[in-house]
Amino acid sequence: MVTVRGRAETKAFLRQLPERIESRLLKGAGRAAIDVIGDEAGERVRSDVVREGLKKEVRVRDGRIVARLYVENGWARSLGTWLEYGTVGHFISVDRDQSGGRTARRVNDLAKEGTLVIAGSPVGATVWHPGATAHPFLRVSLDVKADEAVQAAQRYINANVSRLGNAAGDEAEA
Structure with missing residues (x-):
């Protein structure tokens, strides 16, 4: 067995x-x-x-x-x-919610590192980015x-x- x-x-x-x-x-x-x-x-x-x-x-x-x-x-x-x-070309601007009614120049001056500063100078309310x-x-x-x-x-x-x-x-x- x-x-x-x-x-x-x-x-x-x-x-x-x-x-x-x-x-x-x-x-x-x-x-x-x-x-x-x-x-x-x-x-x-x-x-x-x-x-x-x-x-x-x-x-x-x-x-x-x-x-x-x-x-x-x-x-x-x-x-x-x-x-x-x-990226495609696009405009960059200061978000109205972030600006508090201020101009891009004023936002940049207050922040010391604003989004619209190029070569140390504010460039205005908007800037054209050509894309990447x-x-x-x-x-x-x-x-x-x-x-x-x-x-x-x-x-x-x-x-x-x-x-x-x-x-x-x-x-x-x-």
Whole structure:
């Protein structure tokens, strides 16, 4: 008669396997991929403020692993958006809510660093900004490094799945 040992342990392992694959193995592969894209974006961006504001995130969304590279909220995000897409020509003026009925010259004199001071002199109530040329860094990084990112994810998976099927075991956490 045949005796089977380890049935309970095998069933327990198989029950928890999908969660371990998702939470450890695939998220780790996503991190490996987004690191490649993030490094490229950091090299391409023209602003230290934006470079320091680059953030990476990997999470499970709707049953999928989503790796995201973004610029944190605030001034870095504004600069990043202007760099990525450029700007069209536009007028700049003192916001009426901020001016308190004062002229642009008076706002600048009081603030000592007003928005309409050019070369140390107030320029009037409005100024024409000709726009800025785009210097994309996020989209280009993804285009240039997509294949390398996929390869990095595959290397991570290969390194963390043993021939016995131990998906993202203890060695993956190390």
